[in-house]
Amino acid sequence: MSIDKGVLPLLKHTNPVYGTGERVLINGFGEVTTISDPTGVIRRLLSLLDGSRSVEEIHHDLSADFPEVTPEQVTEVLEQFDAAGFLINAGVSPEGILDDYELQRWERNINFFGSYARLGDNKYEMQSRLRDCRVSLLGLGGLGSHLLLDMAALGIGNVRAVEFDRVELSNLNRQILYRESDIGRPKLERAVERVQEFNSRITIEAVERKLSSVQDVVEAISGTDVVICVADRPKVEIVSWVNEACVRTGIPLTTGGLDTQRAVYYTIVPGETGCVQCWRRQVSTTDELSHGLLTEKTERRIGGDNAAFGPLVTMTTGFLLGELARLVTGIAPPVAAGRLMELRFGDYAMREAERWTRSEDCTVCGAPVPADAVAPVG
Ligand SMILES: [Zn+2]
Numbered sequence: 568m569s570i571d572k573g574v575l576p577l578l579k580h581t582n583p584v585y586g587t588g589e590r591v592l593i594n595g596f597g598e599v600t601t602i603s604d605p606t607g608v609i610r611r612l613l614s615l616l617d618g619s620r621s622v623e624e625i626h627h628d629l630s631a632d633f634p635e636v637t638p639e640q641v642t643e644v645l646e647q648f649d650a651a652g653f654l655i656n657a658g659v660s661p662e663g664i665l666d667d668y669e670l671q672r673w674e675r676n677i678n679f680f681g682s683y684a685r686l687g688d689n690k691y692e693m694q695s696r697l698r699d700c701r702v703s704l705l706g707l708g709g710l711g712s713h714l715l716l717d718m719a720a721l722g723i724g725n726v727r728a729v730e731f732d733r734v735e736l737s738n739l740n741r742q743i744l745y746r747e748s749d750i751g752r753p754k755l756e757r758a759v760e761r762v763q764e765f766n767s768r769i770t771i772e773a774v775e776r777k778l779s780s781v782q783d784v785v786e787a788i789s790g791t792d793v794v795i796c797v798a799d800r801p802k803v804e805i806v807s808w809v810n811e812a813c814v815r816t817g818i819p820l821t822t823g824g825l826d827t828q829r830a831v832y833y834t835i836v837p838g839e840t841g842c843v844q845c846w847r848r849q850v851s852t853t854d855e856l857s858h859g860l861l862t863e864k865t866e867r868r869i870g871g872d873n874a875a876f877g878p879l880v881t882m883t884t885g886f887l888l889g890e891l892a893r894l895v896t897g898i899a900p901p902v903a904a905g906r907l908m909e910l911r912f913g914d915y916a917m918r919e920a921e922r923w924t925r926s927e928d929c930t931v932c933g934a935p936v937p938a939d940a941v942a943p944v945g
Contacts, residue, residue: 569646570622574686576645577618577657581682584613593653596682600651608633612644618657649686656684661691668768669694673722683898693896698724700895703788703818705729705778705809706798707754709875710824712744713884714795715758719766721892727772729787729798730755741877778805784812793894795887796822810835810843814932821890821901823883827874830883830910831920833903834890840905841925842932849923879912886910 570576578584585592591609593600602609611632615625626641648654661670670677673694680693702723704711707730718726734742734749734757742754749757759771778784778798788794796809806822813820814837823832835842841849886908893901902908907921927933 570642570649570686572621572623573658574656575618575621575658576616576625576649576654576686578613578616578648578653579655579682582653584610586610593651595652600653606633608636609644612641616648616654618655645686652683652685654686655681655690656686656688659689659691664689664691664695669698669722676722680896680898693898694722696895696897697722697892700793701725701727701791702891703727703729703791703794705784705787705794705796707744707758708732708738708797708799709741709880710797710884710887711795712742712754712758713880714797714887715762715771716744716765717884717888718891719762719769721888723769723891723895725770725772725791727774727787727791728755728758729774729776729778730758731775731777741875741880778808781808781811781815784808785815788812788818789816791818793891794818794820794822795891796820797824797887799824806843811931813837814842819894821887821894821903823887825875825879825883826909828879828912830879830886830912831907832883832886832890833907833921834894834901834905836894836901836904837932839925841923842929844931845926845929846907846921846923848926848929850921876912879910882910 582593582595585594586604589603589605591602591604591613593602604610608629612625612629615628620628622642622645623638625645626636626638629636629641645654665673677690677694681690684690684693700723702718702725704715704718704726707715707728711728711730715726715728732754734745734752734754736747736750738745739747744758744761745754753775755773755775759773762771763769774787776783776787778787794809794813796805798805798809809820809822813835817837819834819836821832821834823830834840886903890901890903893899905923906919908917909920910917925932
């Protein structure tokens, strides 16, 4: 790693510094970094990281009090601080990336992305990746109706929403996008109207369609960058169709649902992680319960109709949205790539329930995936 000459290192406001005698403590999101500083040089260096000086100027000003410090030493320490995530480049500008409306509307997002940004990053670009991204959202039920509104709030620019169902009274314990007056009307129509009122800049392509084959899903998702599948009918088959369609098109998938008292989700990145078929093969020998959940010969399924509890719906939505933001902005790798994460309502503990790898001889993803299929999204 090397630091570009033009950067203006700024110690992030999210990383406050405390001094105690000969030690410097830098706080960051619940973790404290302790640095020994008997001469006070680190404290002086930190005071110069206000975003107004280049690396060369930082060394120049530091030399006034500590003439023995070399430019190489300053660079080395700054590289360490940058690797720890303490620094951002105050020289980056939103010009040509975001307009005034976007800067205001997504100010808090941008500040969040800034907490992940390194000296070589531009936090404004992270937001623009969300705007330029095209997401397929399969299903506008409990999870999908939350997700569409949340995606509009996050600043996702383009969504293709696929749904065929109508609003029912029993949806309204969790599908808060709809109203009593919507009962009997198509979900898609109401959802698009509500969400566009909330964010006039989002483009929603409404596809009123029941998915019933791999080819249907391929058509529904083609041309998009990421797929979020929260359609749960027909039960197990939809998982297979969406999996195969995502592998064929090379589009990453994040998906999840409720299993009564637990929320589950996983992410598949074609060409990198194993697919659902790989998972099925691997658990068939090791885990009878998961095998049953995943196979078409069982009545059990992920995403039951009879129990759907609002708090778990909201949490699952958050997990899926977080995966989407990770995949699109690159702030951090997806949490659930190639593994099933679960949260149990009993104790709110999050754990890895399953993990699988890519099988070279998988009947779905074993064939070579085109090289351009695994390019970064957005
Ligand atoms: Zn596979």
